Amino acid sequence: MKLYDMELSGNCYKVRLLLSLLRVPYESIRVGYEKGEHKQPEFLKLNPRGQLPVLDDGGFIVWDSMAILVYLAREYGDDAWLPTAPGAMAEVMQWLAVSENEILYGLARARAVKKFNRPWDLPQCQRMGEGALSVLDGQLETREWLAADRPTIADIACYPYVALAPEGGIGLGDYASVNKWIGRIKALPGYVGMPGL
Amino acid sequence: MKLYDMELSGNCYKVRLLLSLLRVPYESIRVGYEKGEHKQPEFLKLNPRGQLPVLDDGGFIVWDSMAILVYLAREYGDDAWLPTAPGAMAEVMQWLAVSENEILYGLARARAVKKFNRPWDLPQCQRMGEGALSVLDGQLETREWLAADRPTIADIACYPYVALAPEGGIGLGDYASVNKWIGRIKALPGYVGMPGL
Numbered sequence: 132m133k134l135y136d137m138e139l140s141g142n143c144y145k146v147r148l149l150l151s152l153l154r155v156p157y158e159s160i161r162v163g164y165e166k167g168e169h170k171q172p173e174f175l176k177l178n179p180r181g182q183l184p185v186l187d188d189g190g191f192i193v194w195d196s197m198a199i200l201v202y203l204a205r206e207y208g209d210d211a212w213l214p215t216a217p218g219a220m221a222e223v224m225q226w227l228a229v230s231e232n233e234i235l236y237g238l239a240r241a242r243a244v245k246k247f248n249r250p251w252d253l254p255q256c257q258r259m260g261e262g263a264l265s266v267l268d269g270q271l272e273t274r275e276w277l278a279a280d281r282p283t284i285a286d287i288a289c290y291p292y293v294a295l296a297p298e299g300g301i302g303l304g305d306y307a308s309v310n311k312w313i314g315r316i317k318a319l320p321g322y323v324g325m326p327g328l
Numbered sequence: 329m330k331l332y333d334m335e336l337s338g339n340c341y342k343v344r345l346l347l348s349l350l351r352v353p354y355e356s357i358r359v360g361y362e363k364g365e366h367k368q369p370e371f372l373k374l375n376p377r378g379q380l381p382v383l384d385d386g387g388f389i390v391w392d393s394m395a396i397l398v399y400l401a402r403e404y405g406d407d408a409w410l411p412t413a414p415g416a417m418a419e420v421m422q423w424l425a426v427s428e429n430e431i432l433y434g435l436a437r438a439r440a441v442k443k444f445n446r447p448w449d450l451p452q453c454q455r456m457g458e459g460a461l462s463v464l465d466g467q468l469e470t471r472e473w474l475a476a477d478r479p480t481i482a483d484i485a486c487y488p489y490v491a492l493a494p495e496g497g498i499g500l501g502d503y504a505s506v507n508k509w510i511g512r513i514k515a516l517p518g519y520v521g522m523p524g525l
Contacts, residue, residue, distance in 0.1 A: 195425040202418035221399035228392040231428040
């Protein structure tokens with residue numbers, strides 16, 4: 132198992148975190164993002180979108196962090212990480228959608244502006260990200276995990292850019308339930324961190 | 329089955345399209361988007377994100393178009409619309425991710441700027457959207473459907489804002505394979521359109 136990887140990417144980190152929680156061994160292949168290696172023809176053969184992460188599981192290629200989490204949960208987890216019953220699966224999907232929308236285009240983009248000088252509108256991203264934090268905090272007020280009575284890939288998908296929000300100038304002090312949930316994730320057996328966490 | 333709905337939303341339309349293809353009867357409940365009904369406390373009880381669409385299936389609430397497509401495919405489709413084998417499911421998820429990223433934040437946002445005066449950066453959105461069209465066109469050069477040898481919810485999720493791209497000032501003339509795929513979707517038994525398509 133090979134993971135085309137970048138240390139500071141929250142999207143790569145969520146895959147590393149699930150691999151670690153599932154105790155699946157893998158080789159991390161660092162891609163030279165700053166040199167634009169992810170836009171070179173060789174890499175585009177792996178992922179036509181030119182993005183990280185990409186997983187190579189014995190020759191089967193999966194790109195996109197959400198698709199990789201789904202793949203790993205189905206192949207190496209059991210029904211616990213991604214239930215297949217229609218209602219239970221939909222609840223996980225709702226939070227994967229939040230991770231791909233308000234979290235990625237709000238929280239992660241705000242961080243990318245501050246940390247990597249990306250050209251997004253910072254206040255717009257911060258507002259969107261704060262909306263996501265309010266929704267998450269409301270959901271976690273009465274429950275321990277986002278989508279079930281146990282951790283699922285919904286939690287793994289949302290966690291990195293939520294916990295990294297302060298790097299985008301968004302404080303987490305007002306979100307007590309989110310903070311407790313962050314603590315629960317950090318206490319999972321097999322948890323690994325990344326720079327900034 | 330009730331769908332909280334808005335006629336001109338591509339995200340609502342993708343749910344209406346799948347419901348029609350699956351021959352599932354439902355009641356469309358129009359939400360007064362222009363009056364901000366989707367941000368009122370009553371609606372936020374259904375969906376804390378304050379967005380359309382929302383599905384109410386006999387009291388079970390699902391929000392987010394991607395989650396609703398997954399729910400309907402699992403509950404009312406068979407394995408054809410969303411396979412559950414790990415690799416096959418991951419291939420569908422890859423294109424659901426494109427629908428939530430480059431398509432939504434590129435193509436759909438460009439349309440929202442031109443059609444609804446939304447405050448996004450139009451050239452940035454158009455560039456992102458054109459990137460998505462290139463990736464889709466490449467994928468569809470050698471195959472009829474995005475994620476399998478038959479239509480899946482990947483096609484349903486990507487189709488609306490791709491076909492509506494000209495409303496965002498993005499021509500489809502250069503994407504021959506995408507155009508053929510649009511034709512194949514329109515020919516599916518049970519297909520319904522929306523304004524602009």
